[in-house]
Amino acid sequence: MEIFKLIGILIIVVGFMLKFDTIAVVLVAALATALVSGISIVEFLSLLGDAFVSNRLVTLFLLTLPMIGLTERFGLRQQAVKLIEKMKGLTPGRLLSLYMVIRELAGFFSIRVQGHTQFIRPLVEPMTQAAAETKYGSMDEVDIERIKARSAATENYGNFFAQNTFIAASGVLLITGTLESLGYKVSAVSIALSSIPVALIMLILVTSSNIIFDKKLEKKYGEKANLSSKKERND
Structure with missing residues (x-):
């Protein structure tokens, strides 16, 4: 069912409410959404890497x-x-x-x-x-x-x-x-x-x-x- 693809939102809400590590919560939510949507782990890692490279300038503030x-x-x-x-x-x-x-x-x-x-x-x-x-x-x-x-x-x-x-x-x-x-x-x-x-x-x-x-x-x-x-x- 299409509604299961929203599981990532649920994971983020619960994770933030329980004050878990932010990055870990987001990554787990993204992985769960990918698997439910039929995206393989290899494809998920590829998308994650592309997104990081495309938005790498966002992290420059750390310098x-x-x-x-x-x-x-x-x-x-x-x-x-x-x-x-x-x-x-x-x-x-x-x-x-x-x-x-x-x-x-x-x-x-x-x-x-x-x-x-x-x-x-x-x-x-x-x-x-x-x-x-x-x-x-x-x-x-x-x-x-x-x-x-x-x-x-x-x-x-x-x-x-x-x-x-x-x-x-x-x-x-x-x-x-x-x-x-x-x-x-x-x-x-x-x-x-x-x-x-x-x-x-x-x-x-x-x-x-x-x-x-x-x-x-x-x-x-x-x-x-x-x-x-x-x-x-x-x-």
Whole structure:
């Protein structure tokens, strides 16, 4: 029956629920699906090898991990924190809003910022957390995790909604080629210009969200931070 060919999905769901090794679960699911579909083990291994070779560029990000480890080992994270601690009045929301502007400008000029592993993890997130701790003191684990999530989300928003503002971006060329193949006369310039309002709207939404986030932190930690500051001045 055709429904048995969906056994791979069941294996993946169960494997993830039981928190088994991700790669092992996916491989077992693929093998089970292949056998149920009448594909031999030799054919399955051939397909698996072809897929790996065709998508080998996806694994290149692993080469950046040793670099990130070395930069953190020799103090990049600590220096970023020290820099933020010297800036008075800087809040997590303001810092992330500033990064959103930088990220969208980088997309507009096609400047490679390199995303989460190379930029957010070693620089932006520690700087944002330092800004929060400098202004509010110690924070609970829930808000620290929210800062981490918001830092990663800002990268996603800036990258996704501003990447097509560059005229020669791969997304712009793909859209142009697809529409032209369907008989629509468009240019890369018109696609890029149409993407700019979307990027600006997203910038406004992210900035507004960050302002609300700052107000929540101020409401939760502001009074405690003010009392601590007054106590230090009196001492």
